[in-house]
Amino acid sequence: MxxxxxxxxxxxxxxxxxxxxxxxxxxxxxxxxxxxxxxxxxxxxxxxxxxxxxxxxxxxxxxxxxxxxxxxxxxxxxxxxxxxxxxxxxxxxxxxxxxxxxxxxxxxxxxxxxxxxxxxxxxxxxxxxxxxxxxxxxxxxxxxxxxxxxxxxxxxxxxxxxxxxxxxxxxxxxxxxxxxxxxxxxxxxxxxxxxxxxxxxxxxxxxxxxxxxxxxxxxxxxxxxxxxxxxxxxxxxxxxxxxxxxxxxxxxxxxxxxxxxxxxxxxxxxxDLGTWGALYDNSPKDDNDNVSQGAGLVAYKSERNIFVTPAGKLVVAHGLKDYIVADAGDVLLICPKSEEQRIKQMVNDVKIRFDEKYL
Structure with a gap:
């Protein structure tokens, strides 16, 4: 070397x-x-x-x-x-x-x-x-x-x-x-x-x-x-x-x-794994193209979603399609994948309303 x-x-x-x-x-x-x-x-x-x-x-x-x-x-x-x-x-x-x-x-x-x-x-x-x-x-x-x-x-x-x-x-x-x-x-x-x-x-x-x-x-x-x-x-x-x-x-x-x-x-x-969508694209998927990380998932009529939660939490979903669901304990984000470019603005809005508490 x-x-x-x-x-x-x-x-x-x-x-x-x-x-x-x-x-x-x-x-x-x-x-x-x-x-x-x-x-x-x-x-x-x-x-x-x-x-x-x-x-x-x-x-x-x-x-x-x-x-x-x-x-x-x-x-x-x-x-x-x-x-x-x-x-x-x-x-x-x-x-x-x-x-x-x-x-x-x-x-x-x-x-x-x-x-x-x-x-x-x-x-x-x-x-x-x-x-x-x-x-x-x-x-x-x-x-x-x-x-x-x-x-x-x-x-x-x-x-x-x-x-x-x-x-x-x-x-x-x-x-x-x-x-x-x-x-x-x-x-x-x-x-x-x-x-x-x-x-x-x-x-x-x-x-x-x-x-x-x-x-x-x-x-x-x-x-x-x-x-x-x-x-x-x-x-x-x-x-x-x-x-x-x-x-x-x-x-x-x-x-x-x-x-x-x-x-x-x-x-x-x-x-570059810069977005939730990129993480979805690069993660293993179930038969309905859902991604589940850290969670158990029971899904009905739900397709192409990404669910990320703390270990041990069960997610039960019905009728969700193409969504990001990210549960970080004190913050739960639910957002269409097509709108994820708005997350930066969401972070700014949260900062205005709650200062640094949720950042």
Whole structure:
């Protein structure tokens, strides 16, 4: 195993679209949504272990989740748990991880992965990531992983592939954020576009150089900490400076601007598991296409629903079709699957009426 390879698991999201199960104090990445006995975070950790020494796994999260990280990933070294004092999107998160890793190992290459995606086909995943590591270790490249689209999805970003440069690796032509349905159909029919999986591979030094070139407002803050990263003073420096970082995604900050961006076509199964509908699609179903997690279910004339409840609770349903029923103890959500995009607004309304009580 290459000792210069690192993994950064981004673990700071709130997952509000999975409310009421995903809460401020325990977001979706810490939950065993699939009934495997491992949370989405733990599955992300397990998946990378064949490729990266466990002492080289770095987790970036919000400081309020420190105890959850230590509980779920006890083998992660304490100095590799980076606790953000504020949420500032993926560019500051990745910048901190890169500066941290570069201080520990100037020769480091790194994969950056979200903690809450569903990936199937672990052997294929490992082959893909291994190929990606080899590519960036031999080229000053920023590599992102792309997934062949299977439907005109409006909830994902898209990557247009350019000239091939290696096995399953192409230059990137363009990035497009979430398109409307008509444009998504054009992308699918063209065969030139991949879904943007939000998984990146590069050398730490290369992404730092790119950040300095394209997002200097961010790196000027981190460069003030030269000599502090990788030391006992790193945490205090971050506490004093991180909230001043401009909130920006790595796509906007770097990937859409740089000229050394490449995409590897990934063959493994992937879903960002961002909605109840996505969880429904990726869960086993009964003869009436109902999904039941954590519950016993007796259903009459009920089809294509997802029921999620605490263990030991029996659900009896009659006449429900295409509904989300999520019982989180102090909150019961009942919502048509077709209307789940309203859940974020529901969360906002609940906050206005009840403050933080049910969030």
């Amino acid at each position: 290459n000792s210069h390879r690192y993994c950064v698991i981004m673990c700071g999201g709130v997952g509000s679209r999975f409310w009421p199960y995903s809460r401020e104090d325990r977001p979706k990445q810490f939950i065993d949504f699939l009934g495997t006995g491992r949370s989405l975070l733990q599955m992300s950790y397990d998946r990378i272990l064949p490729l990266v020494p466990k002492e080289n796994i770095v987790v970036v999260t919000n400081e309020k989740y420190a105890s959850l990280i230590r509980e779920q990933l006890p083998d992660v070294l304490p100095h590799n748990i980076l606790l953000e004092p504020a949420r500032r999107n993926t560019a500051p998160c990745i910048a901190w991880a890169a500066y941290h890793i570069a201080a520990l190992d100037p020769q480091a290459s790194m994969i950056v992965a979200p903690s809450d995606h569903l990936i199937t086909g672990d052997a294929i995943y490992c082959e893909c990531v291994e190929r990606g590591f080899e590519f960036v270790e031999n080229n000053d490249a920023l590599l992102t992983l792309g997934i062949t689209p299977v439907r005109p999805e409006t909830g994902y970003g898209y990557i247009q592939v350019g000239a091939p440069v290696g096995h399953d690796i192409n230059k990137v032509k363009t990035f497009t954020e979430k398109p409307n349905l008509e444009l998504a159909k054009v992308f699918l029919d063209s065969g030139e576009f991949l879904w943007n999986a939000g998984i990146f591979i590069w050398r730490a030094s290369v992404i730092i150089e790119a950040l300095r070139k394209y997002d200097s407002d961010l790196t000027v803050l981190f460069d003030k900490g030269e000599g502090l990263f990788g030391t006992a003073n790193e945490t205090e420096f971050i506490k004093q400076n991180f909230e001043a970082c401009p909130a920006n995604s790595i796509d906007y900050a770097v990937m859409e601007k740089a000229d050394n961006v490449y995409v590897e076509s990934a063959r493994f199964g992937w879903n």
